[in-house]
Amino acid sequence: MDFRAPQPIVEAIKARADHGVFGYTMDDPQLREVLVKRMADRYNWHIQPEDIVFIPGVVAALNTAIRACGEPGDNVLIQTPVYPPFLSAPAANRQINNEVPLVYTEQNGILHYEIDFDAFEAAINPSTRTFLLCHPHNPTGRIWSTDELKQIGELCLEHDIVVVSDEIHCDLVFEQHTPMATISPEIAQNTITLMAPSKTYNIPSMGFSFAIIQNPELRQRFQMAEMGVVPHVGVMGYTAALAAYQYGDDWLQAVIDYLRSSRDLVTEFFQEYLPQIKLTIPQGTYLTWLDTRQFAMDVPAQGFEQWIDPFFLRQARVALNKGALFGKPGEGFARLNFATSRSLLLQALDRMRDAVERYATQK
Ligand SMILES: Cc1ncc(COP(=O)(O)O)c(C=O)c1O
Incomplete structure (x- = not known):
């Protein structure tokens, strides 16, 4: 976006810069509480503070999730067209792209993209471990409906495939967004949700995003896959994110x-x-x-x-x-x-x- 970030974020960063000490930092319990409340207020989604894993970027988290859910040689389902780092992530983790095209109809020059559920199911094979969902979808701008999410979430449950739901655009919407994990408690246990203030408030260079993983075993696998590879979030990331979520919504x-x-x-x-x-x-x-x-x-x-x-x-x-x-x-x-x-x-x-x-x- 070409827009200047909200002033409260600029002020918070300036104030933190004035502190002058920029060492390693602890994660921020206040930010966890703010996110717990945000999920409840926006989506009626009741998560626990410990369900949140802070990460410096969503693409790093996509790659981490692939490693957490599968082994070299396993398959990763991806719906095309899609944000290019989805396409390179499986090979970067020695896994294999299993690409299923979305389908579209055209009426009066307007394209409408949909999921071909039969093609989706047909693409699943015994090595499919992970499905990367882009929701809202980049590049088509679709917000998947609750029916579509339910159908695809249940197919993944049935075939024991973890859903990694990249919801980085969830705040930049013109209609209601429903997180995949809110569809049912079973789907919540099978989903890694990725969100961030980076697109929302135009602060991607602050290096802050987060995963919500309600299944403790899956969360542990994700954290193990991060270890030694994904750096911790820095102090400016926490500072910017807290100011964004507290004061950025006007x-x-x-x-x-x-x-x-x-x-x-x-x-x-x-x-x-x-x-x-x-x-x-x-x-x-x-x-x-x-x-x-x-x-x-x-x-x-x-x-x-x-x-x-x-x-x-x-x-x-x-x-x-x-x-x-x-x-x-x-x-x-x-x-x-x-x-x-x-x-x-x-x-x-x-x-x-x-x-x-x-x-x-x-x-
Ligand atoms: C769908 C999607 N996921 C992830 C990203 C990038 O996330 P990050 O900069 O946190 O790695 C983008 C940026 O365009 C995006 O559109």
């Missing part, structure tokens, strides 16, 4: 309102001026997923990927994330991040429209 509400209007603006813009490009309407995150395959039908399919990637960068001076990085079903797609000022966003959209129009007339 700022957060204003950001969500702003992002919602920007999302609507992006949707209307594409529908009116660039209907050749289909897109998702995200329920959460600040990302829109664009299907760019149809505005340049004359480019041969096998060369499209190499052609589209530099097109918007060179012709519009707009940097999108290349869809193929999100897995095979992302080829020909691109991810647009709209968490910037309205004027910059409008400028980017205008430039994309002009580039597409120029392309159409020059053909």
Whole structure:
């Protein structure tokens, strides 16, 4: 996001910096209490302070969870397209990607992504130990419904697969978010939930996130897998996180309102001026997923990927994330991040429209 972090976080960091001593630190019991209350208030989710494991980053936690749940050679289920570090995590831990594509429908230029439950179940094999869920989903912006979560959570229980639910975008939502672990007590015992204030309050460089693991045996496995590899959270991380969760929510509400209007603006813009490009309407995150395959039908399919990637960068001076990085079903797609000022966003959209129009007339 291009937005300055909430002032109470800035003040808390300055005050802690003035202390002048930056040694190793103890974890913060007050922060545990604040998180316990937050989960109860937001999701009616009643966790214990000891269920929380502080970690410096969600990607580190994804990798740790894979090692905690499986052995080299085991399989990790991943739904594509997805945030690229999901795709590299199994091999980094000597395990194997078991990729199941999400499916989508299109109506009036709007893409709607869903889970193909039959394909999901068919992808499970005797070596599948872990399922990495992205919820809200990056890049499509889907917030999975309670029915979808229940169905997939129960399939994982049935096949003895631990769910690792990356819920880093849970606060940046335009509709109600339901954590996977709140679906049932059995699913809670089978889930590692990953959350953070980093996206929410635009403080990722503070290196603070947390896992909620209600199953003590699973929690112990996770902590053993961290040992000696994942560093402890630093004092600035604790300081920023406590200030964020205590005093950041007015700022957060204003950001969500702003992002919602920007999302609507992006949707209307594409529908009116660039209907050749289909897109998702995200329920959460600040990302829109664009299907760019149809505005340049004359480019041969096998060369499209190499052609589209530099097109918007060179012709519009707009940097999108290349869809193929999100897995095979992302080829020909691109991810647009709209968490910037309205004027910059409008400028980017205008430039994309002009580039597409120029392309159409020059053909
Ligand atoms: C779904 C998802 N998980 C994790 C991360 C990164 O988390 P961290 O910086 O804590 O490793 C991101 C950042 O874009 C993300 O979108």
